[in-house]
Amino acid sequence: MKDYIRYSILCLFTLLLLPATANIIVVQSGGKISSIRSAIAQANAGDTIRVKAGTYREGNILITKPLVLIGEGKPVVDGEHKVEVFTVEAEHVTIEGFQITNSGVSSMKDLAGIGSLQGNFLVVRNNEFIATFFGVHISNAKHVIVEGNTFRASLRADHETGNGIHLWQCANATIRNNTINGHRDGIYFEFVTNSLISGNTSEKNNRYGLHFMFSHDDEYRDNIFRNNGAGVAVMYTKNVTMVNNIFDRNWGPTAYGLLLKDIRDSHIIGNRFDRNTIAIYMEGSSRSEFKKNTFVGNGWAVKLQASCDDNTFSENNFTSNTFDLSTNGTMVLNKIDRNYWDKYQGYDLNKDGVGDVPFRPVNMYAMVVERIPTAVLLWRSFLVFLLDRAEKVFPAVTPENLKDDYPSMKPYDLS
């Protein structure tokens, strides 16, 4: 018994002393310790390794104990197109201030700049990832932070770029203030819950700026998604909050600003959709709220497929879009109220700021193009103008009940 108590006290002391006794190991080419690998081999759990500027070519660097790695003066760690640069197999690891470059490329393995199979409390901060296949690839981890990094994939064929930040089966992750450029998906979440993505810029990625699959209860805010194959795709997911993001110039024959496929109970608030082919395309989605968003200069502002129900659109601004709203059926199961539409031609006799006649955002031509895409050629022709006027008087193809009963006379101030 006495031994047991003594042992416990000893343990307690070692635990208390651990941070205080953590050593600092300095790595410098030409110094006493010249490789990161040997520094890791010598280090005890909890130690800090400071790596001085220089280029380190050491193959795959495996981290198997809790360590803090800090680069001073952006040391370059080069994978020489062969290996995963850092592989983390421990908890409480921090990697900060490096330039990580030239990871291997493999169609069978997901090689990354920093890969981790199960490392809770991993921190990846202020690194530069250049020409890595995947940038950061994290599986099965909780409480990870990826912040302040830049990712720049080299211009290779599509299949030779992995995702910038890739999380699989993680929870409580924070992805903050990163810049991602030229990957397959900028940020990819598969089975990731209770996480936050904020302040990132994701552009020129081959597929999506941000991609959610089966990832519930997450939030993304204040990000910029520009010039991607498509801005953001949220799929097979529930309870996602999307606030104050910018979806800019996601343009091309299959490009969306925001693709919503089979999602529910989500909030899309205060976002700006600027010059996208289709700002929001939604299918099989329900019970979501679209509020205070700005749609400017898009081909289609919203493509609301008939498979969607119970969504509400209110207090949004729709200006200079070719089509404000289009749908592929006549069922009206969504609520559209109190939005501002620049195409509204009604009047406000009682001066309450609300138009006195309803606005029908779906025009006949949008319905025709939905069925026969090539008919878009006739857009702005006189014939179409006549048909549109006729349709306004006797609705035949447009869903009659799809209307905004209280259109705002003035745009909302959403800046």
Next chain:
Amino acid sequence: MKRIATFIALAALIGLSSACNVEPEAIRYGTDNCHSCKMTLMDKRFGAEVVTAKGKIYKFDDVNCLMSFVNSPEVTSRDMKYTLVTDFSQPEKLIDATIAFYVKSPEIKSPMASQVAAFETEEAYKQHKKELNGIYLTWGELTAQFK
């Protein structure tokens, strides 16, 4: 007279060639979208295609997207002239889906999380089955499982 004969021959040729046009086409990765999930096809180890008797082509990024289409009222099995999947071990190669060998394993990270890879030959499937620690499935089992 000769002219008319040439004309008829030409017309017949055009008619014939359009009748022969019901053929699969290669998937354009990075451009084509999956008919079911709307995602852009990216991963050349996965991908599937259906060609109908009328020559309409549908593309898919994963076996489960193909399955949801096969099981949907959009198409009947009689309409389907070709049903193709990509051989996992020979990226981009389309093979007959109904006689392919399938392996299901959590190790397989397919675009829509079906965890299924297809193989053309028995050797390839055996090798990968061991490597990926998966189970073997036939087309019939697959269609039943994803119903």
